[in-house]
Amino acid sequence: MAYAALVSLAQTLEQILKHDQHSIFCHEKRLLKSLHKNTVFLLAFLEDFSGKPNNVEGRITDAANEAEDIIECLIYEHIHSLKSCGGTQNANSSPFRNQHKFKKHYQKLPKINEDVVSIVEEVVKIKNSLLRFQDLQLNDSSPSSSPVINAPTKNDAMVGFDDDLLMIKTRLCGESSKLQVIPIFGMGGIGKTTLAKNAYDDPLTMQHFHIRAWVTVSQDYSVQEILFTLLFSIKEFKEVFDEEVHSYELMSERVYKSLKGRKYLIVMDDMWSTKAWDDVKRLFPDDNNGSRIMLTTRLSDVAAYADSSSPLHEMHCMNMVQSWNLLRKKVFKQECCPPELENIGRMIARSCRGLPLAIVVIAGLLSTISRTQDSWENIADNVSSAVQANDKQFAKILSLSYTHLPHHLRPCFLYMGGFPEDYEIHVSKLIKLWIAEGFLKPSVSKSFEEEAEEFLENLVKRSLVFIKRRKSNGKIKSCSVHDLVRDLCIRKGQEEKFLNVNKILSKSIRNQRRLSISRSSLTLLSNIYAPSVRTIFCFQHCQRLLSALEGFRLLRVLDAVKLIFRKFPPQLLELVLLRYLAFTFWHEGEFDLPASVSKFQNLQTLFMCPYMKKYENVRIRVRFPVEIWRMPQLRHLVLLKIDALPDPCARSSPLRNLQTLSVVKNFKCTERIMQMIPNLKKLGIVYDGDEKEWSDYHLDNLVHLHQLEKLNICVENRLRDRTPLWENLALPMMLKKLTLRSCLLSLQDMAIIGSLLNLEVLKLRYCSYEDSKWETSEEEFPKLKSLLIIGTNLQHWITESSHFPRLNRLMLCGCNKLDEIPNVIGEIPTLELIEVSRWNKCLVESAKRIKEEQQESGNESLQVRILI
Structure with missing residues (x-):
């Protein structure tokens, strides 16, 4: 994963060279400048010759990772030595540089720089060779056309499966009043879920049933998660819903009663065992009103088990005509296929062996390359060789698609493997993680967030990532990856020492950069010292993780929302290089962040979520120290209903990078506060009436947030209809999205909103x-x-x-x-x-x-x- 390693190293070096925040490097600036120059050169090489064969990427990855490890170890030791000396120590006037551990790392800098110089010399030779080869090609052939990238369709049309869709819809909306189970089964990637989704979202289906709910079961399912999903879906159809219901018996009873007497459609997607059906079947009443249950599975015995009297709907591979039609539609949309590409295209479609997902993935690849015979023949040759082994044909096809990814998209794609199977990934979180990881290069014309959105859209166009939901403005709200695609991410991620998703960890993780851990993994973490690890995803609740963090001192990302803290853990304060921190806190009483939180000088995202069984009528008190104004890298503060931020003091500095602040209670928009967050783009506020007058909140000063694009203001119900929200309404003209809840609005207010x-x-x-x-x-x-x-x-x-x-x-x-x-x-x-x-x-x-x-x-x- 050479590109990701180089981009991250380049950013680390730029931070040191431009801001000079670490005096330990004052004698090595020339060496660091040389290292930075060579890093930028290697990045340019990978970008210019993406996809070209070379054998130095592994060496580049190892050298870049080692260089960054050395530099960040030095920074870490320096910060902690300053702490022990009261913050007055420096590299020139103290015995600090003579400490064994520090000196050992410091002496490695010249050696790693020599290694990088050696790699650059080899790359220069490779580059010259490739350029000579390109010159020969230009002299021997005509210029190729520019690549054409088609926009993705809004939904997955059932190309080649029109009859299947009609049959399923007929069974769903048929005259039989008896509760029926409609099983759809077939191999992975054959289109079972797509067929079920098209039938589920059909307007006729939507009008036919009172209640619809979609549950993804998967191999590692949880009955409680299924119940929560059903209750969440049913909630949309009920005015009253008790969120405090949490036991299996009570949740089961609530599901059953909610479905009783209503015509419902429940989809159980991706079911792997008969036990899963046994665990949920009693939830579904049969009132002879035409209710239906549709399930998808790869296993015929599971499909037949749910209802032995219900005929199975088996999905078959596409024939040659259907395969070509699907490929042609995905690549060319409404355009005609150029005649010179039709035979090659049919050959590629045939090589996919009738597997729709393989065809869609290859179509995504074809959409990004030149529409020339040479380009398509190259893909056709590779696909043919990839599918010779039937058992591994799809894995090899996916690997081919990965190989053709530009270098800058590879780390973003492999990162998807860190999330659990069938996980709905929220894009806002994913983008924050990509930025914290250092996957994106700075750009003059675009922010990191805008560049990350483009990366995601590119992965969607290649059919490697699928859209789950879109926002009201059309942008992607959440996404996911097919489980077979996730398998590829995990396999490639481990091969390239990029990501480890094994359930049982071992000492081998010392060479990995990122860990996605489960509860079974945590038993071994406390015995492992792995400073190379930069990221930990924790998708299980286990307090043991805190004691294990000592072995992962160079962490950049700690995504531990499943961990619940009653007070801020002091162990976190040792992770001074953190850029992304997410956790859950217990809502009872008060939760205070210590003043030492300002040690997180690199922190970009802080996400704190309250743990509650019921959100209403719970007063949450989360207090920030004034030192929050001394964290210059902060970009996103996502904090549900925290107390208002403290007033800045004389030593406070503006948080110029802060883009998100949400959700703050009783936020006073004084001119001073507005000056401290000049580039804020998203703001969420809740008012509960602590102040006597709206004027005390100075909401008219919001107009000074010239970069603000999203504003969400909620008023607690007891304040509703009291007085208009603004006395002199003024909003920033850049505002793109405005959400108001429980506000009293005058005609003048609406006119001002309309003028935006x-x-x-x-x-x-x-x-x-x-x-x-x-x-x-x-x-x-x-x-x-x-x-x-x-x-x-x-x-x-x-x-x-x-x-x-x-x-x-x-x-x-x-x-x-x-x-x-x-x-x-x-x-x-x-x-x-x-x-x-x-x-x-x-x-x-x-x-x-x-x-x-x-x-x-x-x-x-x-x-x-x-x-x-």
Whole structure:
């Protein structure tokens, strides 16, 4: 993993050379500058000759990792020696440099620099050889066309499986009133889940069932997780839900009662054992109302076990015609395939042996290379050799796709293997982790976050990562990887000493850079000293991890949300090089961060989540020391309902890198505080009424946050309808997304919100309007794409289509006093979807009437969805 190692080393060296924060290197600046120059050269080589054969990548990886280990060991020892000497020690005036451990590391710097110089000399020879080869190719052949990258389709069309989809839909919506189990089985990657998802999301299916729920079971399933998932899905259809239910018996009873008497569709995806069915079958009542259970599995005996009287729906591999049609659609979309590529394309499709996932992955690869015969023939030759061994054909096809990944995407892709099977990965978290790992190079035109989003989109285009959910603005909210793709990430990650996901750890992890550990692994951690490890993912609750951290002193990332702390653990303060820290704290009483938290001078993300069985009526007190203003690298503070940040003191410095601050209670937006967070992009606030007047919160100063793009303000229910939220409403013009909850809004407030030139998403949850009226004006909401209104007193909505010129989606739920949607809404040319709650029959009829009028006018694109 040469690229990741070099990018990380380059950033570490730049931090030292530019900011001169560590006096220990004052005599070695020339050496560090040489090391940095050679690191940048090797990076450029990998980027310029990505995919070209060379045998030095392993040496580059080892040398870059060793160089960074030496440098960070020196930094670590230096910081701790300063601590022991009261912070006054330096490399020139103390015996510090004569300490054995420090001196041992320091003496390694010239040697590792010599190793890197030797690698550079070898790379220069390789580069010259490759350039000569390219010159020969240019002289002997015509120039190739530029690569064409097609945008991914919005959903997975069932190309080649239309008959399967029709059969499943017929069984789902058939006349039989008896509870039926519909098993779908077939080999991995053949399209079982895609078929089930298309049937599940079909509009006819959505209207046919009162309740729908999707549960991914997997091999390592948990009955409680299944119950939680079912309860979470069912919650959408019930006004009241007791989140304190947590025992197996109580949860089972709640699921059963919630389903009783309702026509439901439950999907049990990726089931691996008959025991899994035995564990859940009693949850599903049979009321002879046409309810259905659809399950997918690779095992025919599991498929037959659930209901021996129900015919199995077996998925078969595609034939040649179906394979080529799927490949052609994925690569060319609506375009025609160039005639000179058709025969090669058919050969590639045939080599995938009818496995849809393999075809999709190869299509993602073909979409990123030149549309020339030479390029496609090269892929065809490699695919053919990769599938000769039937047992390993798909693994080899995936390996081929990995080999063709650009160097900068490889670490981001392999990182996916660190998450559990079938894990829904939140993109906001994934991006923070990539940045903390040092996978991204600084850019003048783009932030790290923007660059990371592009990397993820690129992996999606290659069909290596799948989208789970999108945000209201169209960006990816969460993603996942197929379990076979995850297997590839784990295998390659371990081969390249990049990632270890073994359930049982051994001394071999000393050579690994990242660990994803389970409970069974933790028994061995305390016996292992592995300073090379930079990342630990912990997906199991086990307090033993704290005592084991002493052996992982150079950690950058500690993702331990499953760990619950009653107070801030002092062991964490030893990890002075941390960039990402996530944990859970016990909510009872007070949770204070110590002043020594300022030791985290490299910390970029701090994520703290309260552990609670029930969120309502729980007062959480989390207090930060004033030293929080002395952590210059902070980019994201994600803290659920913490007390307001302390006022900065004279020694405080602005947190210029801070982009996220959420969620803060009773946040006072004084001018001083606004000056301390000048580049904030996302802000979440909760107000619970500690102050007497809204003016005490100085919300009008939000206008000074010139980079703010997302703002979420929630008012506790006891303050609702008291007074308007702002006396003099003023919001920053860069704002793209605004969410207000339980606020009282005046017509003037709504007019000011409408004047925001960049606002794309507006969510109003349980907000009240003065006089129950909202009247819009010309030139308001010029870029608004998504409008959501939930639980409001709104009775009169007066508007024109020109007032929402770019509206794409309108959602109204709990608007019980609103009798109709203005007909002019249907005339908005960009409108694609209206969603309304089934409980408001007037709005349902109004939405249907708007759709009918648009259809009569020739507009077939407008859809109406009735929310159950």
